Every structure is written in C-alpha cells, then in structure tokens.
Amino acid sequence: MARELAAVLRGEVRFGAAERTVYSQDASNYRQLPLGVVKPADLDDVRTALALCRAHRVPVVARGAGTSIGGQAIGPGAVVLDFRRHLGAVLEIDPGARTARVQPGTVLDDLQRAARPYGLRFGPDPSTHSRCTLGGMIGNDSCGSHSLAWGRTADNVERLELLLADGTELTVGGRLTPVERAALAALPGRVGQLHTGLQEFTDRNLAAIRQGMPRLPRRTSGYPLDALLPEQGHDLARALTGTEGTCALLLGATVRLVEDPPARALVVAGYPDEGAAADAVPALLPYGPLTAEGMAADLIAALLAAGPRPPALDRLPAGECWLFLETGGDTPLAAYQAARRLADAVKRERSATVALVTDPVEQRQLWAVREAGAGIVTRLPGGGEAWPGWEDSAVPPERLGDYLRALRALLRRHSLHGVPYGHFGDGCVHLRIDFPLDEPQGVLVFREFLEQAADLAVSYGGSLSGEHGDGQARSELLPRMYPPEIIGLFGEFKRIWDPENLLNPGALVDPRPLDADLRFVTAPRRTLPLALPYEQDGGSLVKAVHRCVGVAKCVAPGSGVMCPSYLATGEERHSTRGRARLLAEMLRGDAIPDGWRSEEVREALDLCLSCKGCASDCPVHVDMATYKSEFLYQHYRRRPRPLAHYSMGWLPLWLRAASLAPGAANTLARSRAGGLLKRLGGIDRRRVLPVLPPETFTAWYRRHRATHPAPAGARPVLLWPDTFSDRLQPSVPRSAVEVLEHLGFDVRLPSGPVCCGLTWYSTGQLGTARRVLRRSLRALDGAGVQADTPVIGLDPSCTATLREELPRLLGAEGRPLADRTRTFAEFLDEFAPDAPLPRIPLDAVTQTHCHQHAVLGSAADRRLEARLGLNNRVLEAGCCGLAGNFGFERGHFEVSEAIAERVLLPGLRAAGPQAVVLADGFSCRTQIAQLADGRRALHLAELIARELRDQS
Template sequence: MSRSDTAPGAVLARELAAVLRGEVRFGAAERTVYSQDASNYRHLPLGVVKPADQDDVRTALALCRQYGVPVVARGAGTSISGQAIGPGAVVLDFRRHLGAVLAVDPERRTARVEPGTVLDDLQRAAHPYGLRFGPDPSTHSRCTLGGMIGNDSCGAHSVAWGRTADNVESLDLLLADGTELTVGGPLDPAERATLAALPGRVGQLHHRLQEFTEQNLAVIRRGMPELPRRVSGYPLDALLPERGHHLARALTGTEGTCALLLGATVRLVEDPPARALVVAGYPDETAAADAVPALLPLGPLTVEGMAADLIAALLAAGPRPPALDRLPDGACWLFLETGGATPAEALDAARRLAEAVRRERVATAAVVTDPAEQRQLWGVREAGAGTVTRLPGGGEAWPGWEDSAVPPERLGDYLRALRALLRRHDLHGVPYGHFGEGCVHLRIDFPLAAPHGVPVFREFMEQAADLVVSYGGSLSGEHGDGQARAELLPRMYPPEIIAAFREFKRIWDPENLLSPGTLVDPRPLDADLRFTGPVRELPLALPLALPLALPYEQDDGSLAKAVRRCVGVAKCVDPTTGVMCPSYMVTGEERHSTRGRARLLAEMLRGAAAPPGHPGGAAITDGWRSAEVREALDLCLGCKGCASDCPVHVDMATYRSEFLHQHYRHRPRPAAHYAMGRLPLWLRGAALAPGLVNTLARSPAAGVLKRLGGIDPRRVLPVLPPETFTRWYRRHRAEHPAPAGARPVLLWPDTFANHLQPEVLRAAVEVLDHLGFDARLPAGPVCCGLTWYSTGQLGGARRVMRRSLAALAATGLPADTPVVGMDPSCTATLREEVPRLLGAEGRPLAERTRTFAEFVDEYAPDAPLPQLPVDAVTQTHCHQHAVLGSAADRRVERRMGVDNRVLDSGCCGLAGNFGFERGHFEISVAIAERVLLPEVRAAGPDTVILADGFSCRTQIAQLADGRRALHLAELMRRALRAEAAEGAGE
C-alpha cells in the first residue's frame, strides 16, 4: 500500500482521480515540493491537482467544498510572503495545462490569458504588434499572470506603466460556491444597477458589494493611504465612485482569498522600439534615493536602485560579470531607462536624464546604448532576488521585511531610519529596489535557525512595520502580505478598515474555503517557519548516524545549510533557456526541478530527525532510505547547471552524489552503478581484446550485456578502437620525439578519449607539438573518478583520484607543469571534485589544470594559429558551462577565423551514464530534441559541429542522423593539415 493510500484525504484523492482529466498527486513527494514557496514558511498541503482545463477546476473545487478542504491557487509558486502554500489544502497548479495566451487584440491593445500564462509568453505574443504587458517582475521568465494578479505585481517599469491592477481590464472568476462571473470596470451607475438586478447569486453578490461600498465610503477614503506602491491589504479604494467602482482592480492583489481566476483580459502598452539606459552613480543609497524626486518629471521608464553591497554579494557568489565595468563611480546606482521610436530619440531622452544627474555635484552618469550591454546590466539587477540571499560575508539572509514602500520623496529618510533599525538589532541586509516608487527589497540575516532567532524576527518585524507606517508607507510594495505581514496590517490600517477587509472576504467566500489564514484572520508571522522544527544534520535512518561524505565547504560543512540555499526564486522552472534544469524542461514536473529536489532533501532531513508523532513531523520520515528522494534524483543528470545558473548556486549534482553514497551504503546498487559507474575498469580490461569485445557488442549477446549492465536496449554500445591512445602515444613518441627545449605539458588521457575516441588526444598531441610544447603523459593509468563520483561511490572515487595523483607525481616534472584536460567533464572534476574529496591534497592539481582552449589561450597567446574560415555551431558541455567557462574557446576560435555560433541548447541529454541507463532513454532523447538535435540537423553540410564533451559527441552521433561533432583540437588539427597541404601544393 502506498503512502498516498494511507494519508489523510485518500478518499478525496480517489474521487478527484476518478473524475479529473488532469493530474491528482497526493503522495509524499508532491506534497513536499508544494509545501514551500519563496517565503520563510512551510505548510504541507493535503494534495496537489494540476487541472487539465477549466472543467477540472470546477470539479476539483466542488469536491473540495463537499469535503470542507481549503483550496490554494498556485502559479510558479515564487511568492515571497507565503501566499502560495496552505496547511491541509489542495493546491491547484495552473502552470501545467492552463497557461495559454488565448488572443491578442492589437486594435484594443488587450490580451486574453489563462491563469497559468507565463509573463514572457505573453510578451512574446504581444511583441509582433509592438506591444507588451507593462508590469515586469524580475521573475518574468516564470511568473504567471494568475500569480501577478493575485499579488498585484509591479516590476521595474511600473513607474511608467503601473502595477498589474492598473493593467487589468476584466477577470473571469470561479467562486468557492461554484458561481462563475466576469468582473471589470469602470462601471457607471446604470451598469451597476443592471448588475445588482441580475438573478441568483451573481446579482446578490453585486448588490451586496454596492451596499458594502456605500456603507464604508468614508472609512475607505480616510483609511487607505495614497502612494504608488500600496500593495498591503485589500484594495478597497478601487470600489470608490471616483475610481470607477472597478471590481477587477478591487480583486487584483487579494492573494487568492476571494475567488479562483479562470482567465483575464489585460491591457497592453506600446513597447518602445528603442531603449537607452542611464546608469547614475551616487556616494550611497540615501543620496540616490534623495535624487529620485527631481528625476521623475523627466519621464524615465525605470528608476531602479542598486547599492555596492549587492555588487559585493554578487562577487562573493561567483565570477565578476563584465557588465560591472560599465558602472560609473559611486557606491549606489540608479538604472534610468528611456524609450523612443528611434535610437536617436531614446538617446536624446537619456542625455537629458544624464545631464540632470550630473547637476548633482556628487553624482556621475554613464549612458549605455548597446542592447547587449543593457541586457547584461539588467541581468545583474534581476539576479538580486537570489544574490542577496547570501550576504557578502557568507551569512544567510531571509525575506519577511522584503518589499516595504514609502512615498518616493520620503525614501531617503526611510532608508536612513531602516538602516538604524537594523543596527539596533545587530541585523544586516542589502537594500535595493524600485526607488522611483519608493519600494525597497531587503533580505535580512534573521537568526531563524538559532534558539533566540524567532523572538528577534518578531520584534524586528513589528518595529519595522511601525517605522514604515510612520513614513506614510505600506508593509508591502509588491509581493503582498501573506503570512509574513498580514498579522501586521492593524499597525497600518485602523480597526474599521480591518473589519472591512473581513467583510469583503465574507462577501466573496463566506465559507472561508479559499486560502484561509491569508490576509483575513491571519496565521502568526512567526509560526510555521521552515527553519524551525526537528532538523538534524545526520539523519538516523540507519542504526548508526552516518557522517557526511562531502565537505560543503561553502556551507560550513552542513548539508542542511547547503539545501537551504534554495529560497524558491524558481529560475529552475524557466524552461526556455540555459542549462538548468534539463529534466524539468522536458517533464514539467516540480519534483524534477532543482527547487523540488531541494525541498525533498530538506524534508528528508526534517523527517529523519522528528520523533514519532512530533507536531512538526514531515512527509518523508525514512532519511537516506527515502524512495521519494531517490526517485526525484534519479532524473537529475548531474549536469551542474544549477551550480552556475541558480542565483544562489544550489549544486544538486553534489547533493545527489551524497545521497546516493548514503542511500546505497552497505546495500546492493542498481546494475548501472556497477557497469557504468565503474566503466573505466571494464574499458581497461576490454582494451586487451577490443576486436572480441566489438564482436560481442554487435552480436545477439549485446542485449544480454545491456540488460545485465542496466543499459537501455535502444542505446548503441560504442566501438572500441584497435589501439588505445596511450599505446599510440608510446609508439608515436618513439618515432617523433618532441623538439629539444620544448616546454613540457601534461596531457590528461581521460578514460573515454583514451579507450573510445583516441583521435581527440592524438589531435591534441599534434597541435601541441606544432605550438612548440612537449606533450607528456602521466607515469601510469589515470582517471578523474567522475563515474564513481556521479553514482555516489565516493570511497571508490577517492581511491581512484589518489592513484591518479601518484601517477602524476611519478613523472618527475616540476609541480607547476600545466595539466591539459580534453574532456570538460573530466577537467571540471579535476578542478572541483578532486579538491572537494581530497582537500589540500587535491588543490595543486586543480590549480594547474586547464582545458585545451584555456591552455592555448594562456600559454600560446601570440602563436600564429592555423586559419580555417568555416562556419561552426557549438554544443557547450554542461560542466564547461557550470565550472570551467568557455571564453577561452571563443577567443581561440576567433584567432582561427572560425565563424562560430554557440547553441542555447542546454544539456545534450546523455550526461555520461544517465542517457545510457535503462529508464532514461525517453528523457534523454527529449532533452536533446528540445534544441540540440533540430539545430544540428538544420546545419548546412559544410557547417562544423563543435562539441568538446564525449557525451555530447556521442549523443549527436547516435541521434542526429549521421552528423559527427568534432573537438576543438580536431578542428585545429584539420586546419594545420589543410595549411600543410596547401603549402606542399605551392
């Protein structure tokens, strides 16, 4: 019997599954990954429903009403205040099947969308008409219109185009009692009378709303502060006659507490064809804030503030982005964007802004017109939500006081007072945000995991609420209140307004079925924190506590802290670009996203430490033995894309290796772990009789071998060459000694090139000889240990790595001799995993290891490279993208005259052993078919396909209709031989 059969709500789950076309998930894994959003809170839902259509939404709501189960609507689930989760609720995830842009009307400048429509999809649909949706949060690649309407989202351009509420025409609603209606505005008296006279529940609703408004006119006018970013509480002032009795705007920002959204008509704005960006530098954030009111009359599209401490946090987290070189002098910067019908018009507006900035003696300004540079600078700003979760000193920072807002003219004073409040509590944070509208984003290093942390959190939140109210501001300026701030609303609003909020909620949802405990009668702000409760570093899933096998050097040796890196900003659920997360890109399953896996690991740590019956108990209670965690990590390709693409550098490949190591400790492993995880050993034996092995691999016995090895029957086993590279090298060096005086360099003969594709290493020797280097080999067999590491056989990986270090030392070459790795996965392992597993013993090797392109670029920067003016497309290996970088490759290609285009294809889908393992074939192919294979097939016959990774080349060879990819070294050798042939011909 499965857990879902015995869990509460099993009857409801069975009934839902019997009548819905969509997915019904009440198991432990799905409940876990939907138990958190981007907030500080954790609520295990009863289950998750992914409706296939509107009928599914209606049916699911009706059944939940019948069983008295609350319902929480969810889009991308990135809400920072806790609105996207609910204890014991059924979560409706609209992303999967209700995410279409239904229509764009360029004449009326409107669009019809479903609740799960991702903002970027709407922008793409509107772009051909020169239109766009005005509000644009930094999460635009994954946030949904339903979520934006629920929270009244804003974004960088709201200073020009307003909040979501300002851009909503009408909403199609489903009420908790099953009533459906469409609301909009503005409404004149005749229209209001007609609506109130409608029969049934709809007419009663309109009549009651109109009566409510009349009774509370004075209270609403007096109690709702006027400021551009008031997103706290219900927007009751939209009901006022002077605001047009606009029901759609009155419901925008109600955080899913009043109605379910079935669809919306939203307003579009003209998208300026040309943009320019003024970056203004100021000595500090308060000086920048003080300058804002004088700049607003010049009509900038954005006025975004970003201080030096955000840059420091960015640099602490990773390499320096080149865009930072465009920042003028200062310690805080305003990003002031201008638009125009032409580049000249946008530039003129930018120059006027820059002149106004420079009139302040303490200010500097730079005008950026290049679109690529603008994108890079905006990328730095948009990464802020993730970057500032770790402070420059390494401390963890959390939301809570995340997006307070004050009138822009009071922003400088508010920031000074806010900094003083932080100092009084010995707290730290990195303020940034929408300075043009007085909105400040701020994550704070609340000591939430410490025994004294929760009282500190509460005291600060209460005092901060009083502070922002004293400046005429709002608790929330963008993300809504949720559990984080709803309890504090009485500090912002008088009792009459709080009572009106309660009554407004009852009019729409009298049974309190929709998102109960949010906004009205809220849960305490310091309850249900995901940091509190029983979380143990060493889960007692076995009779003895198991020490962690990996050091987690950036997280104080703590897996729990490493997992907490995931704060839910959800970049991993953007399926359109980048490497992260390939399995999510093709499955769309939350548990197969980086975020979902992090949630499962966190729940595993919690559950393994919780005694039976503990009130903070977890959905996953069997620690390292968890089948749910194993199943989610089974589709993790170990690509390490999250380690670089995730704003907070969650490294799921590392956590996966730890889990597999612990999960299978003293237990039998899957067959693929023995076959593929220890493949270097098998290949070394196979090299003794390659002909026999090839005959077996092409005979009927191959099926048996694949089955025994856990390999998918549809995979083609690679052909062994008649001679390994190392044998060829000894013969080659005997016949062609290196030139006297040539500088030695150690070439790393990785397992796959040595035993399966030796021509790559042969090409490297030929090129290095030509460049005047003496390519040497280690004194014995070497292996980076990656296959052991990726399958969680960490003890074996350590032994292999140590033997390889001994083989390098035995060469007798100087300790600083560079080591050149030809395969990105092996090279990345030498750079990152060897020191991770061996500590100081492995660091010297990591420091002297280079990719082939890095070596040529660094050690032969002025050498004339052979010219080969060809077109090429490159598939970048995931580990190169995540760990090594490819800037050197691009420089070397330019030196050769290669016209190269790098594919935005993400992972190839093979990922070492992943694509060969039984059960992974369909996922592997689907990942490759997303971008890579169509691009390769479409490439012209003379276009060179470049792929330095053995996995990438293998995937292309097996699936791309006969196309073959080359390593950069092979391309350079081709160029050398072409030049030599041309010279001989002359």
C-alpha cells in the same frame, strides 16, 4: 479526496509525500504541508476539483510559479491547484484594442512574446518574468521595474473571469455607471446577490474607505477597497487584484497592453550612498524615465561573493549606489536624446556620476545584475544567510531617502544586516535580512524587528508591502497600517465573496501568526552522516539545501543549462527547487522520515543529470549534482546498487579490460549477446554501445614517442589521457598531441593509467572515486615533470572533475593538480597566446558541454576561435541529454531524447550541411552521433589538427 479527485479529473492528482513536500513551500520563510496537489487539465477540472473540496470542507490554494515571498501560495491541509502545468495559454491578442486574453497559468514572458509582433507588451515586469504567471501577478498585484511608466498589474487589468467557492461563475471589470450597477444588482441568483451585497457594502462605508486607505504608488497591503469608490468607477476587477486568491479563483483574464518602445537607452547614475540616490529621485521623475531602480554597492559585493565578476560591472560609474534610469523612444536617436536630458539632470547634483549606455547587449547585462538581486542577496557578502520577511516596504518617493536611513538605523539596533535595493522611483525597497532563525531567541528577534519595521514604514506614510503582497508574512501586521474599522471591512469584503472561508484561509483576514510555520526554525530531528565537506556551507548539508529560496529560475525555459530534466518532464519534483525541497524535508524528518533510505528523494534525483547547470545558473548556486552524489553514496551504502552503477559506474575498468582484445569485444557487443549485455548492465536497449578502436591512444603515444622524440629544450606539458579519449576516441588526444607538438611543446603522459573518477563520483561510489584519484596522483608524480607543469584535460567533464571535485574528495592533497589543470583552449590561450595557428574560415556550430558551462567557462574557446577565423555559432545553453551514464541507463532514454530535442538537435538541423559541428565533450559527441542523423562532431583539437594536416 485523492480517490474521488482521480476518478473524475482529467488532470493529475498527487497526494504522495514527495508532491506534498515540493508544494509545501514557496519563496517565503514558511512551510505548510498541503493535503495534496491537483494539476487541472482544463477549466472543467478546476470546477470539479473545487466542488469536491467544498463538499469535503477542504481549503483550496491557487498556485502559479510558487514565487510568492509572503507565503500566499501554500496552505496547511489545503488542496493546491497548480495552474501552470496545463492552463498557460495566451488565448487571444487584440492589437486594435490593445488587449490580451490569457489563462491563469500563462507565463508573463509567453505573453510578451505573443504581443511583441504587434509592438505591444504587458507593462508590469517583475524580475521573475521568465516563470511567474498572470494569475499569480493578479493575485499579488505585481509591479516590476517599469511600473513607473506603466503601473501595477491592477492598472492593467480589463476583465477577470472568476469561479467562486460556491461554484458561481461571473466576469467582472471596467468602470461602472449607476445604470450598470443597478442592472448587475438586479441579476437573478447568487450573482445578483453578490453585486447587491458589494454595492451596499460600498455605499455604507464610503467615508471610512476614503479616509482609511493611504494613497501610494506602491500599496499592495490589504484589500484595495478604494477601487470600489465612485471616483474609481466601482471597478471590481481592480478591487480583486491583489486579494491573493482569498476571494475567488481566476479562470481567465483580459489584460491591457501598452506600446513597447522600439529603442531603449539606459542612464546609470552613481551616488555616495543609497540615501543620496533616493533623495535625487524626485527631481528626476519629471523627465519621464521608464524606470528609476536603486542598487547599492553591497548588492554588488553579494554578487561578487557568489561568483565571477560580470563584465557589465565595468560600465558602472563611480559611487556606492546607482540608479538605473531607462528611457524609450521610437528610434535609437529619440531614446538617446531622452537619456541625454536625463543624464544632464543627474550631473546637476555635484556628488553624482553618470554613464549613458546605448548598446542593447550591455543594457541587458546590466539589467541581469539587477534582476538577479532576489537570489543574490539570500547570501550576504560575508557569507551569512538572509531571509525574507520585510522585503518590499514602500513609502512616498519623496520620503524614501529618510526612510532608508531610518531603516538602516533600525537594522543596526537589532544587530541585523541586509542589502536594500529596489524601485526607488516608486518608493519601494527590497530587503532580505540575516534574522538569526536558527538561534534560540531568533524568532523573538524576527517578530520584534517586523513589528518595529511596520511601525516605521507607517510613520513615513508607507505600506507594509509595495509589490509582493502580505500572505503570512505581513497579514498579522495590517492593524499597524490600517485603523480597526478598515480591518473589519477587510473581513466583511472577504465574507461577501467566500463566506465559508475555503479560499486561501489565513491570508489577509484572520491571519496565521507571522512567526508560525517558519521552515528554518525546526532543526533536523536526527544528524545524518555526511561524506562530502560542503565547504561553502560550513560543512552543513542543511545550509546547502537551504540555499534554495524558491525564486524558481530553474523552472524557466531559457534559464541556461538548468534544469534539463524539469524542462523535459514539467514535474516540479524534477526541478532543482523541487529536489532541494525534498532533501530539506528528508533532513527535517517529518513528511519524509526515512532519511537516506527515502524512495521519494531517490526517485526525484534519478532524473538529475548531474549536469551542474544549477551550480552556475541558479542565483544562489544550489549544487544538486554534489547533493545527488552524497545521497547515492548514503542511500546504497552496504546495499545492492542498480545494475548501471556496476556497468557504467565501473566503465573505466571494463574498458581497460576490453581494450586488451578490442576486436572480440566489438564482435560480442554487435552480436545477439549485446542485447543481453545491455540488459545485464541496466543499459537501454535503444542505445548503441561505442566501438573500441584497434589501438588505444596510450599505445599509439608509446610508438609515436619512440620514433618522434621531443625536441631538446621544448617546454613540457602533461596531457591527461582520460578513459573515454584513451580507449574510445583516441583521435582526440592524438590530434591534441599533433597541435601541441606543432607549437613546440613537449607532450608527456602520466607514468600509468589515470582516471578522474567521475563515473564513480556521479553514481555515489565515493570511496572508490577517492582511491582512483589517489592512484592517478601517484601516476602523475611519476611522469618526470615539474610540480607546476600545466596539465591539459581534453574532456570537459573530466577536466571539471579535476578542478572542482578532486579538492572536494581529497582536500589539500588534490589542490595542486586542480590549480594547474587547463582545458585545451585555456592552455593555448594562456601559454601560446601568440603562437601561429592555422586560419580556418569555416562555418561552425558548437555544443558547449554542461560541465564546461558550469565550472570551466568558455571565454578561452571564443578567443581561440577568433584567432582561427571560425565563423562559429554557439548553441543556446542547453544540455545534450546524455550526461555520461545518464542517457544510457534503462528508463532514461525518453527524457534524454527530449532534452536533446530542446536545443541541440534543432540547432544542428538549422545548421548548414557543410557546417562543422564542434563538441569537446565525449557525451555530447556520442549523443550527436546517435540522435542527429549520422552527423559527426569534432573536438576543437581535431579541427585544428585536420587543418594542419591539410596545409602540410
């Protein structure tokens, strides 16, 4: 198959272990290794790939972003067609007709951006809008928070362009008159036979379909056969929306657009509990809110357990459950008035509290909390893991309160816990549950609960799924919702479209068991040694990588720093999710049996920049930089390492030696021998080696202190002279000394050389990193200062290492230093809040270091800039692409440059030539100097010191 496909397709054909592993999971509980992956370059590739699969009797699974929670986007032994890579264009916007024509891999946010200039939008908006595709939305009949106003995907589909398993192509859509139906049935060949068969199927089963399909605003379980009824216009496009790729492949779609209200307001209503919030919804719906989203206090607790408290939470009124009720209008006043009426209605309930939010920034911040729910609640407030399985049941909204109370009681009977939230206005509840899947009886508990939960939802007139579809998670339960006659009709409907059962077999019809293929159940076959503690995951790397549940924020542009290498290459295995999947498979030992020696995992981690963006931006805080350090340590243990590990990894030692004769070192680096040095060091030939200054900072400090003794009584502070500042850019620590002494501090240095060990840590040389850190701690002890004296780090990567990796490597021994380490801005903000600083009314643009973004934060920097009077523009979160040794290593230059071109370099070009460029990170300043046409970036300390010198 691989050879034949590669010979005829223009797109990519990937049948290796790495790609099969990465595509063996979606966002569900299930793992099914495909035969291979095809990334079609165009629709002809889709046609050809399907024809070859049909010839070999190989099933086909269509895939968008792989965020399906029911297991619809995976298939054992199937060829997965990834439509996202090359078939994601918005082909046309017709503002007059209010329609858009899209390809199956079109990302929803891209469609929204294309429609926005016309005042239009696509109505459905699931929380994965930044990466989910229109093909996936049509396959699952996705909804989102605004379905209350604009309906489900099925309500917004005009036409579907289809490819059947036998190669037939046709377009369906729209309500059909009897004359049109007759004309379709009279068409020649397979198309006519198809329409004839569907019409006979419908006419023969009118009564059964009318009586057997529940009427719910959120029913996405089973096939939507009622769309075939005369009163529904025999709408085939609607009948195929939600069929999860089991009937046809989507080649394109025309979807309807709606007016996007120019102004929004948000009413947040607080209630004593989720039942009370749900009970209040029916009385509020007549006021026409665009949304009625429910979110309970335990979701907030899970959010706080996962990270720092978002300031937006201060806008929540008192309560234990909140409704987010959004209104829209042509003007801010109209939106406010609608929200005011809604808020007044909320106040009529004595137990309710209310807040009205009109500021767009605050609204976005509050919605971000709600959208993060899918990732946040994978970890419960107590730290336990929670899994999908019963994550989006739906009942009539007027019965939601009673259903929620009964669902909580069912959880208690099984000693299970979860965090319900969701689309209360539509009666839809999201819920992840701490099923004990790693225990001997866990699978039995899983099955028993799901069967009883299905019966409970049906007893309230509900649907097993109200948004995410069935897949493997719920298809087996469909007979509990539908009578046997309807189940039989599902099978017949599937066979009309796909008689050979080639398209996504095992979903909806003849389903695989709901407790088969569970990816969490099979324990690793071997226990691999670990060098790092994984303190947040009970010492288990298995649990650490299982943090990734596949919601795929890491593959969305604009999702923060993560994941820069994926955004540069577009390869799934280079995403945080892809790497987590590979590590999990390595620990499992099936598809990747080589353990720590795995070349597949090494290759995927090779382009990880260790930027730590995922540790902060991933909703579940997957920390791939830490996992990479562990892997490199184990992979190269007692083995030769790449040359760059010896050159860049040991750079502090080489710089210490070179600084003994900086002139000779610079001459050598600039001579012909410099090229040989790069080659021997595994450094890309296009990189410029940094110039060593004639004097290190520590040498200057000794001279400075000899002639400028500290004033008596000045408060001591310890400056950390990191390797790069000390031996490559001494102007930075010199400037810091000038500023600190100007403010009256006694600046002291450690008694000897110090290093945070980051270059060894990031290259997996953990033993050396520990030794270096212990030596540095001894140098700090000899500095002659109190144990609580603040330590100032000037480079964010070094400072973040002291704060986070030092305790990880040395345990309690490293905690005191971690606790008293501050960035330069943090120190001035905390210890000199009222100190007179110069006014610097200049335009500035700031590149935030990845480690500062992920570990340290920038709030102090923004407050300090305000004190300085800087007119500063902080570039959108994005890695500079150098990332310490990464951008210098041979084989990484193109990726490093591509990452810089995403945010950093365009941002600098857009800044005026007089704008000051601020970058506290040595890596960021180096990347700017080498790729930004000679622009020079300053550390914040340099800018302040320069102004002090100019004013003196």
